[in-house]
Amino acid sequence: KSYRHENCGGIIRPGIVLYGEAINGDSLAKSVNAMQNSDLVIISGTSFVVYPFAQLLSYRQAGAKVWAINKTAIPAECISSIIADALDVFKQL
Template sequence: MGTLAESLVSSERIVFLTGAGVSASSGIPDYRSKNGLYMGKENPEYLLSATCLQNEPDKFYAFVRDNMYYPNAEPNVIHKKMAEIERRAGKKVTVVTQNIDGLHAKAGSRNVVEFHGSLYRCTCQRCGMMLHVERYLESDKHEDCGGTIRPDVVLYEENLPEDAINRALEAITKADLIVIVGTSFKVSPFCNLTDYRKAESVVFAVNQELLRLPLKYTMIQDNAISIFKEL
């Protein structure tokens, strides 16, 4: 097995599986670290649940509006390098991300599977109209029909969208190379995607914390920013 750089050159079908660590260098905190979104918050998983949205929409909205949006965040070298690799001749690249910040698309990646949805798509729950995120940040009430607007993200107690699962599985089953980046890779079903890889596919993991995966892979325990700068 060669280096990650060599594998990126030799592989035609590549899947990047990305998590919160990828966006941390863009100033977006993860969820559970000592400086994460949940730190110091009382019952944050309830605040991001379907029950809270239904029963206490004002509380849900205040938490999401005040804690989830980072409009000044820009793609970092990891996002940009993945988009660049996608533009190389002969490459079929899919990014499957747990992140809901839209930075992969902002960096120029065209084939992105947002496994948990996106904060930047918003929909009125009553009439189904899609609305700009700027409108949602002003108010979660839709003036046209009085419905409650919500971001199109997967909340606790909700199922993942079938389309996202199917697109991710299609990419994984055809991939020559799978690169896991910036994630502890412990949250199911995201961490189960590699179960559907081809037997001969090559797997790399790039993460500051050591990952212990039940498969053959090469671990690069380092800051992903440093690694992707050199690719």
């Protein structure tokens, strides 16, 4: 598929924060709220070393399980990991 919009030819932007971009305050607040209210957190497609995203683990509720599905290990002791391409893993679910 093309990354260009069919009607105007503009580039279609993914709904993610790219490296070096500021995180919208509302999005960050929603992420913190999700961490505080989840008993299972699944992380995928990140090195988990860039702040403020990497700090989100400090907001998880006590006893919450954290799983990472990533091509490389994430440097955090409280994370269980599946080292694989997330696309392959999610296709099997």
